[in-house]
Amino acid sequence: MKKILFVVLLCLVSMPAFAKDKSVYDRVINSGTLRCGYAFWPGLMEQDPNTKTLSGLFYDYMEEMAKILEIKVEWTEELAYGDLPEALRTSRVDAFCAGAWTNPIRGKYADPLVPIVYQSVTAFKRAGDNRFDNDLASMNKPEVKISVIDGESTSVIARRYFPNATIQSLPQGTDGTQMLLNVITKKADIGLADAIMLKTVQDNNPGKLREVKLKYPLQVYGTTIWIKKGEPELKATLDNATQQLISDGTIDRLLTKHETAPGMYLRPQVPYQGYSHAAE
Structure with missing residues (x-):
């Protein structure tokens, strides 16, 4: 009997080792929160030195995305751009949300979303x-x-x-x-x-x-959000939301708001753009 109990306990202890790790997508959906890493770049992501309030094109973009996905964005950690892949790999953050260029070296270690702007x-x-x-x-x-x-x-x-x-x-x-x-x-x-x-x-x-x-x-380069490699469900969810924001005119409105000189932002070419009230 003792041997049987020992085997059962051993199996119970060992089970977590064989359990599939929870995906970032599961964690975001279950918690209702997307934990964002960020870095500062003029226009894209900035911070008021006195109030520490964040602002910029990508801040507004992420807040708009959160609304249509009915989740919360948590601005979790300031990162250097070079630290982006490791911070995603080790799940310190769920996404890098301040906008980073789609260079191929970065793409070896992390996955980009659909770009909202080109530079x-x-x-x-x-x-x-x-x-x-x-x-x-x-x-x-x-x-x-x-x-x-x-x-x-x-x-x-x-x-x-x-x-x-x-x-x-x-x-x-x-x-x-x-x-x-x-x-x-x-x-x-x-x-x-x-x-x-x-x-x-x-x-x-x-x-x-x-x-x-x-x-x-x-x-x-396209400028976009980055997520951990191998998270197809999360990528599909965020890409789909981004495509809606592009096609309904929200992104164009945000680009116009943050564009301080003509031609500063190169708009993405889209197959169809039917502005809605979101563009106002």
């Missing part, structure tokens, strides 16, 4: 510097210093297009404006940035920077 990344130089225009190869030389942030999309672009240049990597978590400020202060020759970052720097440094004239941008 072009371009090279910028000091005003008065007559080098580099219409000559991509001229930037791919050891004597050319290019300022990027380690582990982020700018470093991926630099490695792809300028493997022979001198890459100056700033630490993860560095304010993105520093890449362009390094150009202004002659610590670097080239900085890689989007239109949002350029405007942020130019507002305080008018006339100091100029875009390198090229036929095309160096890269165009």
Whole structure:
């Protein structure tokens, strides 16, 4: 009898080891809360230094998504962009909700949702510097210093297009404006940035920077939410909600609200867009 009881107890103790781990989708649906990681980027996600209140395009987007899914968004943890995959893998957060570019390296370790906006990344130089225009190869030389942030999309672009240049990597978590400020202060020759970052720097440094004239941008990325690899139910749920917000005009309204300069945000092309009262 004792042997039988021992076997039964052993089986009961061992069962959790063989139980399937609860998915992020199950946790979100059962709790009614999506735990969001975030990072700060001008326009996309910002914080009032006094009240600590969050705002920005992706803050508004997530709040709109929460409404139509009838869940709550919890802004759980501030992250560096480079920490995004690990924070998702270890379930510190359910999603990275502040908007991050869809670069392929990041896509090896996390899954993106449908982008709500696209952003072009371009090279910028000091005003008065007559080098580099219409000559991509001229930037791919050891004597050319290019300022990027380690582990982020700018470093991926630099490695792809300028493997022979001198890459100056700033630490993860560095304010993105520093890449362009390094150009202004002659610590670097080239900085890689989007239109949002350029405007942020130019507002305080008018006339100091100029875009390198090229036929095309160096890269165009979708900007979106990221979730843990292998969560198809969660991805389908959030993608479906996002598609509704795009097609009913909500996203276009939010882009217009947060667009501080023409052409700052590149709208997604959609097969059908029938505005509803959500667009007002």
